[in-house]
Amino acid sequence: xxRHRFKPWLMLSPTLVAYLFLLTIPVAFVAVYSFWLGSxxxxxxxxxxxxxxxxxxxxxxxWAILGQTARIALLATLGCVILGYPVAYxxxxxxxxNKSFLVLxxxxxxxxxxxxxxxxxxxxxxxxxxVNSLLGGMGLLHAPLQLLYNEVAVIMGLMQYLLPFMIxxxxxxxxxxxxxxxxxxxxLGAPPFRVFLEVTLPLxxxxxxxxxxxxxxxxxxxxxxxxILGGPGNAMFAQLIYNTIIVQLDWPMGAAMSMxxxxxxxxxxxxxxxxxxxxxxxxxxxx
Amino acid sequence: MPGNNVRWNMIRFSTVLVYLxxxxxxxxxxxxxxxxxxFGGFPxxxxxxxxxxxxxxxxxxxxxAHTSLVLGAQTAVIASVLGxxxxxALMRFRFRGRNFIGSMLIMxxxxxxxxLGVALLLFLRWLSxxxxxxxxxxxxVLITLPFVILVxxxxxxxxxxxxxxxxxxxxANSIQAFFSITLxxxxxxxxxxxxxxxxxxxxxxxATLFWKSAGTETIPTEIFAMLRNSISPQINALGTLMIVxxxxxxxxxxxxxxxxxxxxxxxRVV
Numbered sequence: 001x002x003r004h005r006f007k008p009w010l011m012l013s014p015t016l017v018a019y020l021f022l023l024t025i026p027v028a029f030v031a032v033y034s035f036w037l038g039s040x041x042x043x044x045x046x047x048x049x050x051x052x053x054x055x056x057x058x059x060x061x062x063w064a065i066l067g068q069t070a071r072i073a074l075l076a077t078l079g080c081v082i083l084g085y086p087v088a089y090x091x092x093x094x095x096x097x098n099k100s101f102l103v104l105x106x107x108x109x110x111x112x113x114x115x116x117x118x119x120x121x122x123x124x125x126x127x128x129x130x131v132n133s134l135l136g137g138m139g140l141l142h143a144p145l146q147l148l149y150n151e152v153a154v155i156m157g158l159m160q161y162l163l164p165f166m167i168x169x170x171x172x173x174x175x176x177x178x179x180x181x182x183x184x185x186x187x188l189g190a191p192p193f194r195v196f197l198e199v200t201l202p203l204x205x206x207x208x209x210x211x212x213x214x215x216x217x218x219x220x221x222x223x224x225x226x227x228i229l230g231g232p233g234n235a236m237f238a239q240l241i242y243n244t245i246i247v248q249l250d251w252p253m254g255a256a257m258s259m260x261x262x263x264x265x266x267x268x269x270x271x272x273x274x275x276x277x278x279x280x281x282x283x284x285x286x287x
Numbered sequence: 288m289p290g291n292n293v294r295w296n297m298i299r300f301s302t303v304l305v306y307l308x309x310x311x312x313x314x315x316x317x318x319x320x321x322x323x324x325x326f327g328g329f330p331x332x333x334x335x336x337x338x339x340x341x342x343x344x345x346x347x348x349x350x351x352a353h354t355s356l357v358l359g360a361q362t363a364v365i366a367s368v369l370g371x372x373x374x375x376a377l378m379r380f381r382f383r384g385r386n387f388i389g390s391m392l393i394m395x396x397x398x399x400x401x402x403l404g405v406a407l408l409l410f411l412r413w414l415s416x417x418x419x420x421x422x423x424x425x426x427x428v429l430i431t432l433p434f435v436i437l438v439x440x441x442x443x444x445x446x447x448x449x450x451x452x453x454x455x456x457x458x459a460n461s462i463q464a465f466f467s468i469t470l471x472x473x474x475x476x477x478x479x480x481x482x483x484x485x486x487x488x489x490x491x492x493x494a495t496l497f498w499k500s501a502g503t504e505t506i507p508t509e510i511f512a513m514l515r516n517s518i519s520p521q522i523n524a525l526g527t528l529m530i531v532x533x534x535x536x537x538x539x540x541x542x543x544x545x546x547x548x549x550x551x552x553x554x555r556v557v
Contacts, residue, residue: 007376007380008376008377008379008380008382008385009376009382010376011372011373011375011376012372012373012376012377012388014368014369014372014373015369015370015372015373015392015432015436016388018369018425018428018429018432019391019392019395019429019432022407022425022426022428022429023395023398023403023406023429025410026406026407026409026410027398027402027406029406029409029410029413030402030405030406030409033409033413083301083304083305083308084305086297086298086301086302086305087301087302087305087306089298090298090299090301090302091302094299102306105306106309108534109309109310109313111486111533111534111536111537112313112529112530112533112534113489113490113507113526113529113530113533114490114492114507115490115492115507115510115511116313116316116510116526116529116530117312117313119316119510119514119522119526120312120313120315120316120526121312123312123315123316123319123328123329123523124311124312124315126328127328128326128328128329129315129328129329130311130315130329132329133328133329133330134329137330159308160308160309160312163305163308163309164309167305192294193294217397217399220399221399221400221401221402223400223401223492223493223496224492224493224511227511228511228514238399238400238401238493241401241402241405242401242496242497245405245408245497246496246497251409251412254405255405255409258401258402258405258406261399261401261402262398262399262402265397265398265399266397269397278390
């Protein structure tokens with residue numbers, strides 16, 4: 001590898017410039033905007049005020065939505081852990097011949113449009129959906145079940161989106177484990193379940209943690225899933241931001257809300273990086 | 288562990304269930320797209336291309352498709368050029384701050400799209416610039432760049448530098464070495480990055496909703512608008528088409544890349 005002074009920076013410069021003008025400066029801008037005053041006639045007056053932040057942080061409504069967002073994201077993440085771990089374990093330990101096909105199949109949803117995957121639940125849970133059609137056809141229903149537009153639907157939609165991330169993260173770690181460790185634990189007399197609990201599970205923790213972080217962060221910021229599958233009571237924070245900026249045109253307030261979401265999630269990522277490290281997350285995304 | 292029958296069968300069973308969970312809704316979309324029933328949904332009443340025909344005559348959707356395809360292609364090209372340059376810089380050189388820059392470049396993945404959308408929009412407004420197509424394009428490049436860099440970087444990491452060094456020792460300068468050795472070897476990764484960028488751009492909705500100008504719709508934003516009004520069965524047909532497109536693209540790219548690489552390496556066998 002060559003050691004040059006300018007060349008790498010020259011090659012990096014278009015990307016760095018793009019990031020500077022499309023990411024860094026705009027985000028810094030949002031921070032500045034949050035301290036301006038929203039007005040009824042213009043989008044903002046350049047008056048410095050703490051009003052947006054004080055109403056945001058003091059109003060229990062916003063904290064309630066934030067809490068709801070965190071709860072939904074957390075439930076979806078937990079669901080992904082519970083459903084995803086056995087799949088990752090199967091993929092890593094199975095000796096069937098078509099394993100790479102199964103892994104490829106797992107990557108397939110990544111290629112299918114997010115909005116299509118989300119709205120596909122309407123075909124399953126809706127009044128004309130698969131569930132109602134099956135149960136109704138069997139004569140078990142007086143009226144169609146209202147399965148959509150509630151928190152469970154949102155969580156299921158989120159899980160369908162997030163599961164591949166979780167499974168991949170765990171699989172990548174499990175696949176790389178030295179089988180001899182488990183074999184030697186078994187040879188020392190541990191029953192299979194204890195081998196799993198005390199050897200495999202702790203060793204796969206980095207993958208679990210990476211998957212959980214990714215799922216939680218992606219789940220917290222989602223806009224489309226609660227919009228399509230959720231009801232009015234299932235609002236998540238991203239919807240609130242969209243509403244404040246695009247519908248209410250209260251840009252400073254929306255800016256403050258965006259900064260709050262960003263700060264909270266960034267804080268989480270930083271804490272995670274401090275204790276666990278982000279390397280594992282990057283590895284799984286490169287698959 | 289395979290062999291321990293009860294436990295392993297349970298694991299195998301739950302794997303099947305999870306795969307069903309992931310794919311059943313998608314299969315339902317494809318099945319229902321051929322269902323001629325007036326209001327869509329179950330039960331299946333037959334097989335018909337009715338909704339595809341209506342889709343074809345839907346001018347709004349055709350315009351949105353055009354926008355999405357052009358936007359995706361342009362994003363793919365720009366993001367690939369920038370991403371390949373950046374990945375090469377990160378993987379082939381040692382310089383101070385390399386690791387830091389490397390992590391920073393991938394960081395936007397963890398930023399919620401809502402925030403990205405708001406940020407660029409507000410910045411534009413402060414510059415008194417209206418929303419426009421170039422803005423949408425640049426925004427899409429920003430969103431796809433981290434993924435392109437990730438993919439290309441990972442492939443580059445696995446590539447041996449022997450061929451490049453051999454070429455250099457035979458007198459090629461770095462540009463000649465790049466175009467005749469490195470680029471062909473990297474082509475699968477570059478193609479992967481391009482397809483990735485196209486798919487992400489084609490599929491993007493949240494940020495696009497913030498950035499698109501009044502008359503512009505992409506396929507996802509159009510679907511979203513259709514959903515707000517009523518569940519038209521055309522959506523299932525459109526969804527099926529999108530599934531076919533976004534699934535066949537990487538397959539096609541993989542075939543092309545493998546064929547290309549095979550041709551090149553056969554020529555280079557000494």
